[in-house]
Amino acid sequence: MRKFLMNSENRFRLIVLIILIILTIFCLTPFVLMISASLTDEQTLILTGYKFFPKKIGFSAYKYLWAKRATIGRSYLLSILVTAIGTVINVIMTSLFAYPLSRKDFKYRNIIAFYIFFTMLFNGGMTASYIIWSNVFKIKNSFWALMLPTYLMSGMNVLMVRNYYMASIPDAIIEAARIDGATEMTIYWKVILPLSKPVITTITLFAGMAYWNDWVNGVYYVSDARLYTINVYLNKLMTNISFLKSANSLTEGANLVGMDLPSISIRMAIAVVAVLPVFIIFPFIQRQLIKGVVIGGIKG
Amino acid sequence: MEIRRKTTSKKSKRVNYIPFYFMMLPGIIYLFINNYLPMFGIIIAFKDYKYARGILGSKWVGLKNFRFLFKTNDAFIMIRNTVCYNLVFIILGTIVAISIAVMMTEIGKMRVAKVIQPIICFPNMISMVIVSYLVYAFLGNSGYINNTILHGNGISWYSEPKYWPLIILTVHFWKNAGYSSIIYTASIGGIDPALYEAAKLDGATKMQQIFKITLPIIRPMILMMLLFSIGRIFTSDFGLFLQVPMNSGALYDTTQTIDTYVYRSLMELNNVSMSSAASVFQSIIGFILVIGSNLLVRKLDSDSALF
Numbered sequence: 045m046r047k048f049l050m051n052s053e054n055r056f057r058l059i060v061l062i063i064l065i066i067l068t069i070f071c072l073t074p075f076v077l078m079i080s081a082s083l084t085d086e087q088t089l090i091l092t093g094y095k096f097f098p099k100k101i102g103f104s105a106y107k108y109l110w111a112k113r114a115t116i117g118r119s120y121l122l123s124i125l126v127t128a129i130g131t132v133i134n135v136i137m138t139s140l141f142a143y144p145l146s147r148k149d150f151k152y153r154n155i156i157a158f159y160i161f162f163t164m165l166f167n168g169g170m171t172a173s174y175i176i177w178s179n180v181f182k183i184k185n186s187f188w189a190l191m192l193p194t195y196l197m198s199g200m201n202v203l204m205v206r207n208y209y210m211a212s213i214p215d216a217i218i219e220a221a222r223i224d225g226a227t228e229m230t231i232y233w234k235v236i237l238p239l240s241k242p243v244i245t246t247i248t249l250f251a252g253m254a255y256w257n258d259w260v261n262g263v264y265y266v267s268d269a270r271l272y273t274i275n276v277y278l279n280k281l282m283t284n285i286s287f288l289k290s291a292n293s294l295t296e297g298a299n300l301v302g303m304d305l306p307s308i309s310i311r312m313a314i315a316v317v318a319v320l321p322v323f324i325i326f327p328f329i330q331r332q333l334i335k336g337v338v339i340g341g342i343k344g
Numbered sequence: 345m346e347i348r349r350k351t352t353s354k355k356s357k358r359v360n361y362i363p364f365y366f367m368m369l370p371g372i373i374y375l376f377i378n379n380y381l382p383m384f385g386i387i388i389a390f391k392d393y394k395y396a397r398g399i400l401g402s403k404w405v406g407l408k409n410f411r412f413l414f415k416t417n418d419a420f421i422m423i424r425n426t427v428c429y430n431l432v433f434i435i436l437g438t439i440v441a442i443s444i445a446v447m448m449t450e451i452g453k454m455r456v457a458k459v460i461q462p463i464i465c466f467p468n469m470i471s472m473v474i475v476s477y478l479v480y481a482f483l484g485n486s487g488y489i490n491n492t493i494l495h496g497n498g499i500s501w502y503s504e505p506k507y508w509p510l511i512i513l514t515v516h517f518w519k520n521a522g523y524s525s526i527i528y529t530a531s532i533g534g535i536d537p538a539l540y541e542a543a544k545l546d547g548a549t550k551m552q553q554i555f556k557i558t559l560p561i562i563r564p565m566i567l568m569m570l571l572f573s574i575g576r577i578f579t580s581d582f583g584l585f586l587q588v589p590m591n592s593g594a595l596y597d598t599t600q601t602i603d604t605y606v607y608r609s610l611m612e613l614n615n616v617s618m619s620s621a622a623s624v625f626q627s628i629i630g631f632i633l634v635i636g637s638n639l640l641v642r643k644l645d646s647d648s649a650l651f
Binding site: 052053056057060061063064065067068070071072074075077078081089090092093094095096137138140141143144145147149150151152156159160163165166167168169170171172173174175176179180181192193194196197199202227228229232253256257258259260263264275278279282283285308311312315318319322326327330333334337338 | 386460477
């Protein structure tokens with residue numbers, strides 16, 4: 045051991061490893077606290093507060109969620125629905141849009157690319173977006189409010205996908221397909237998409253994450269409780285809690301139970317349930333996601 | 345080339361653009377509605393906007409909204425907060441991201457690296473609403489810090505602005521440090537190992553290798569990332585400043601940024617004039633900064649410029 049540490053290189057590596065492990069623990073700690081709080085018996089929680097190792101375990105929070113499955117389950121399903129539909133439309137629109145732009149024989153490709161690029165340089169600001177969406181298109185309190193603003197397609201992704209097509213699909217393949225009489229749509233579907241799986245996976249993950257985690261559209265455009273996705277639901281819950289706290293500063297737990305607002309452990313349980321899909325999916329997608337960040341980060 | 349000319353007739357060599365237009369149409373329409381219409385919507389900031397009259401029907405008031413906005417104390421606070429937080433995020437963030445990347449590369453061959461990297465990136469994958477719950481579990485009245493560390497005689501964190509710069513910073517780095525290091529880890533991974541071998545033979549220490557080899561090689565990358573973040577210095581992470589402080593009014597002094605001001609005056613105070621003035625101010629300064637920083641990148645390293 046001493047011999048191992050005498051080597052300065054080994055010593056350096058050991059220190060690095062220790063720092064990184066501390067960092068890893070730092071990243072995980074809040075989740076542990078959240079999960080343990082959601083599993084703590086409610087009375088114990090009011091008495092002793094949040095603890096990493098609950099004195100008394102109780103599943104009342106999850107029982108409550110199950111009893112309330114009509115409302116919470118509804119938000120959950122809505123989140124899934126919005127994420128699924130939004131992601132599919134996003135990926136189709138993006139990959140389809142990028143194809144003509146990647147074709148060197150398309151005369152107007154630079155003009156269109158600039159049309160996209162300019163949206164990355166300049167924007168009208170949130171107030172103008174809000175007024176256009178809500179007063180001109182009247183999407184407030186509709187399913188479209190969760191779907192349309194901001195996330196349906198991003199100019200940056202279109203350009204990223206175009207660059208990928210250009211760099212990794214040889215012109216000769218497209219040319220061969222054309223000579224065989226394939227229509228452009230067939231080329232896109234049978235040649236381009238199968239050959240660009242890595243970048244398509246990347247934008248699918250980015251879009252899916254953006255939709256699942258979104259609460260901004262909910263905060264701006266939705267006040268109807270039937271249209272709360274799980275993140276919007278959590279956000280409104282937090283807003284109500286802070287409103288009540290500012291109204292009177294009694295001890296929170298006891299006060300909120302009377303107001304039919306979910307108590308502390310239940311709030312944490314809802315949060316656990318909202319992160320759960322990300323928790324489960326993340327180990328499988330993380331490699332692709334990290335690769336995607338690198339692909340996307342090369343330009344812009 | 346010549347073979348193709350022989351086998352294809354003159355007509356089919358010409359590309360028919362019409363299918364292309366159909367493929368691009370949804371995207372073009374979406375960008376027009378989602379991005380270009382709001383650009384024209386900037387005129388709202390120069391009008392006394394009334395919902396009933398619509399955008400074009402409202403009365404033109406010129407720069408009045410802006411004059412009004414900059415007379416308020418809010419303008420100073422939100423600009424100061426936005427810029428100062430961003431400066432700290434950029435400077436500290438770059439150092440943190442590169443340090444993590446160097447460390448990750450150092451243990452890159454060990455098996456633990458495959459576990460550590462995803463875990464430190466994970467906080468970036470969850471929404472700010474969830475983050476606000478996590479923070480609340482620590483800082484709430486019965487939260488971990490007040491109850492367990494301070495034994496009940498705690499601090500009411502959500503009404504004391506002076507603690508928030510530190511809290512915001514901690515949360516920001518907890519969420520972004522790992523994720524922002526990915527790009528540097530990738531570019532350090534691309535450096536030729538022979539360079540380090542040669543340095544080792546010459547007796548260079550680890551630190552010397554980092555400062556004399558790694559950093560100079562990824563310098564263009566660092567510069568590029570720096571300048572792009574300077575282009576966004578007037579934009580703040582809306583969720584970080586709205587959700588994490590739980591939209592608490594007592595904390596405005598240290599948590600109000602341009603984005604939260606735009607939101608609050610539009611949605612909570614129904615003050616379209618002030619909200620639009622602030623948001624247009626943000627997007628115009630943002631535009632100037634993006635163009636300016638890109639010009640700088642082009643001067644320093646024309647390959648990494650955006651345009």
